[in-house]
Amino acid sequence: MAEHAAAAGLYRLWRNGLLVLIFALGAWAWASGLLPTMIDLWDDIVYLARQHIMLVIISDGLAVLVGVPLGVALTRPALRRYGDIVLQVLNIGATIPTLAILALSMSLLGIGDTPAIFGLFVLTLLPIVSNTLAGIRAVPPHLIEAAHGMGMSTRQILLKVELPNAMFVIYAGIRTALAINVGTVPLAFLIGGGGLGELIFSGIALNEFGMMLAGAIPTALLAILVDFLMGQMQLWTIPRGVNPLR
């Protein structure tokens, strides 16, 4: 079962990788001179890719650190009735265009990494909070009752029953959040956040196709890699009994 799913995951990686490769080769043929450009820009690519990854890790990490506990808190008896309100606020927030959020973030916090991280954090928060909330709410009440009836404490019920049974949905939220995040990071360049967006936007501005692709291709590869890693984590770290993938 598990090997099967892993194989399917690998296959997907290969297929996606292959598509990107074909695309890249075609683009390269069309805009000959890409390879030299990329080699010229190699140091920049590595530097910016690292910056790019840091932006993802920090903003998404913060979103997980805030979003999961927030989602959990909104399922506790004291805060339960605010759950829907918070979700609605976050949902309205999600309808604001990404660029507008970054612009707002910049107008609040100025130019640089901080507003970029903050903007990305806000964007990724919604799927994490809403999936945590939905995942825990979906744990059948009779499981909670059985747990209470056997003398588990509220804390034990959260850690041993509610979270494990909601884990798949929470992971799915984090996976969605990462996908949004990785795809949005290039825009962070616009408010001074750095990352591979710098190559893409400079390439467009200077009408240098090679430079643009030198930013776009690693960005695409990164998105695929991150999704693959999340998929593998989802596959391996969630117990078989509650893992639809196994």
Place this chain on the structure above:
Amino acid sequence: MIRLDNVTKVFPGAAAPAVDRVTMEVPEGEICVLLGPSGCGKTTTMKMVNRLVEPSSGKIFIGDKDTNDYNPVELRRSLGYVIQQIGLFPNKTIEDNICIVPDILGWDRTKSRARAEELLEMVALDPKIFLKRYPKELSGGQQQRIGVLRAIAADPPVLLMDEPFGAIDPINRAIIQDEFLKMQAKMKKTIMFVSHDIDEAVKMADRIAIFNEGRLVQYDTPNNILAHPKNRFVSDFVGSDRTLKRLQLLKVSDAMMHDPPSVRTEDTLATAASLMEEHGHNSIIMVNATGRVRGFVALTNAAGKKGKVGENHETLPTTINVTEDLRTAVSTMFRHDVTWLACVDDDRIFKGYVTLRGITHLLGEAHRDG
């Protein structure tokens, strides 16, 4: 022992109490079935025992200790609890599900895992196959069994079971009920068992508590409830076939005529005839040297005839074991179109006989003065 003393529960905003001044006692080692229509307060009564619901007034004792003197979480750890929806944790293996209470009580892992293995063997589920499985990989009946094992894992003296076999098909339910009764014969736990099914109650209970609208209407042995329903509500609830249901509660040995006359193969027909006349019977059982039933001789074939019994007997259409219930006995009589049956023990030794008249008499007697 579980004792409820004038216990009442009024849920906030409810017009009438869900449980109304209930006083009852479940004696040590007995199964008490709380029986009644849906919404009559059975579950609420049970949940007040482990304080999942706090009583509005009244006291509940386990042994001689007031449940209010316990920390609720610790109280629950000391009482087994089974619910209709089973509630196995899908994220845990069968082994870990069974060991939930031992684990929170901090038992040594080797000890608790050995216990899980032993429990699985008790219900004939191969530990090698099932310990590492997840609940979703089990059938409904298997999950139900694990639900019960989980409740008894830490060996609590008291079990609370809320319609524990309610979610399975009738055939598997009967099997699990029998299996559970066998376990209970060894465990001797004090059990409060909720059911809405009179047949299940009659089968499982040492005592039945009949509830209606939060009140305890009648609390007695199954036989007495069926024989003497206290009022219209109880007699309607137990059903118009309550006398037939009583047949299940009584054993062949209860209605059997003991020390019956019998003849041996080598006896003469004259001996047989005089024995029958003496007892006013029109047939007599023939046994071999070890006392096993071999057949019977009819009076019409023996009176005034010469010869040995062994050469003039007829074969019996059937016999019945003394441990069978009377329902089986009556059904056997109807099937073979006879009005009496020879009763034998497990070694087929002749023990006595039951007659249809004797059974009718027994049921009528209990109605009059039981």
